[in-house]
Amino acid sequence: MNKIDSLEDRFQSRIDKEEKIEARDWMPDGYRKTLIRQISQHGHSEIVGMLPEGNWITRAPSLKRKLALLAKVQDEAGHGLYLYSATETLGISREELLDQLHTGKAKYSSIFNYPTLSWADIGAIGWLVDGAAIMNQVALCRTSYGPYARAMVRICKEESFHQRQGFDILLTMCNGSVEQKEMVQDAVNRWWWPSLMMFGPNDSDSPHSAQSLKWKVKRLSNDELRQRFVDMTIPQAKILGIELPDPLLIYNETRGHYDFGEIDWEEFRQVVGGNGPCNKERMAARIKAHEEGSWIREAAVAYAEKKKNYEKASVA
Ligand SMILES: [Fe+2]
Numbered sequence: 571m572n573k574i575d576s577l578e579d580r581f582q583s584r585i586d587k588e589e590k591i592e593a594r595d596w597m598p599d600g601y602r603k604t605l606i607r608q609i610s611q612h613g614h615s616e617i618v619g620m621l622p623e624g625n626w627i628t629r630a631p632s633l634k635r636k637l638a639l640l641a642k643v644q645d646e647a648g649h650g651l652y653l654y655s656a657t658e659t660l661g662i663s664r665e666e667l668l669d670q671l672h673t674g675k676a677k678y679s680s681i682f683n684y685p686t687l688s689w690a691d692i693g694a695i696g697w698l699v700d701g702a703a704i705m706n707q708v709a710l711c712r713t714s715y716g717p718y719a720r721a722m723v724r725i726c727k728e729e730s731f732h733q734r735q736g737f738d739i740l741l742t743m744c745n746g747s748v749e750q751k752e753m754v755q756d757a758v759n760r761w762w763w764p765s766l767m768m769f770g771p772n773d774s775d776s777p778h779s780a781q782s783l784k785w786k787v788k789r790l791s792n793d794e795l796r797q798r799f800v801d802m803t804i805p806q807a808k809i810l811g812i813e814l815p816d817p818l819l820i821y822n823e824t825r826g827h828y829d830f831g832e833i834d835w836e837e838f839r840q841v842v843g844g845n846g847p848c849n850k851e852r853m854a855a856r857i858k859a860h861e862e863g864s865w866i867r868e869a870a871v872a873y874a875e876k877k878k879n880y881e882k883a884s885v886a
Pocket residue numbers: 616645646649725729
C-alpha cells in the first residue's frame with residue numbers, strides 16, 4: 571500500500587465512522603474542490619437570493635410584514651457570510667470567491683433568476699423556496715466537513731422561521747378576498763416547478779452524486795430530497811386551499827409517496843446557462859453593489875493597518 575492510498579483509506583474510514591473532517595486535516599484534492607464548489611455555490615445563492623425579495627421591502631403591505639421581510643433578507647446575508655467563511659477554511663480567498671461569482675464561473679441557485687411580480691410571490695418564496703432549501707439543508711447538518719455542518723445547524727433554525735412566515739403570508743391572503751386568493755394561486759403556479767428544480771438533475775443524470783454520497787458531502791440524493799419535499803408540501807397546499815400546477819400529482823399507495831409529473835429540464839438548462847428571465851439583472855445588481863462597496867473595504871483595511879501600527883508602537 572503506498573502512502574497516498576493509506577491516507578485516503580484513513581480519510582474514508584474516518585468518514586465511515588461519522589467523524590467530522592476539520593480544516594487542518596488531510597483531505598483528498600477532489601474532496602476539497604467539491605466542497606469549495608458546493609459551499610461557495612450555496613453562499614452565492616444566499617447572497618443573490620436577497621435580490622428578488624429585497625424588491626418588496628419598500629412595498630410590504632404592513633409594518634409587521636415589512637419588519638419580518640427585512641429580518642429575513644438580513645438573515646440571508648448572514649447565511650452568505652457564514653458560508654463564505656466556511657469556504658475560506660478550505661484555502662480560497664473571499665476575493666477569489668466573489669470574482670468567480672461576478673465572472674459567471676461560479677453558479678448560484680437558478681431559482682433566484684425568476685422575477686417577484688406580486689406580494690404573494692414573497693409568500694410563495696418563503697413557503698416553497700425556503701421550504702426546499704430546508705429539506706436540503708437539514709440533511710447537510712450531518713455533512714462530513716465540520717465547518718459546513720456547524721454553519722448549517724444555525725442556518726436551518728433561521729430557515730424554518732422563513733418558511734413559516736411565507737406560509738403565514740399565503741394563509742392570510744387565502745383567507746382574504748377572491749382577488750388575494752387568485753394572486754396566491756398565480757404565484758404558486760409560477761414558483762412550484764422552479765422549486766422542484768432546486769434539488770438539481772435526476773439521480774440518473776447527476777454524475778458526481780455517488781462520490782459526494784460516499785464522502786458524505788451529500789447525505790441524500792437529489793431525487794430522495796425532491797420526493798420528501800413533494801410529500802411534505804401537498805398537505806400544506808390543502809390547508810391553503812390552492813391547487814399545485816401538476817395534473818399528475820397523485821398519492822401512490824404502493825410507493826407510499828406522491829407521484830408527480832416530469833420537470834421541464836430544458837427550462838432548467840436555459841436558466842442555469844444564463845438565459846433565465848432575470849440572470850443579467852441579478853449579476854448586474856451584485857457587481858454594482860460590490861463596486862460601490864469598495865470604499866468600505868478600503869476603509870476597513872486602512873483601519874486594521876492603523877490599529878496594528880498603533881499596537882506595535884505601544885508595545886515598543
Ligand atoms: Fe438562507
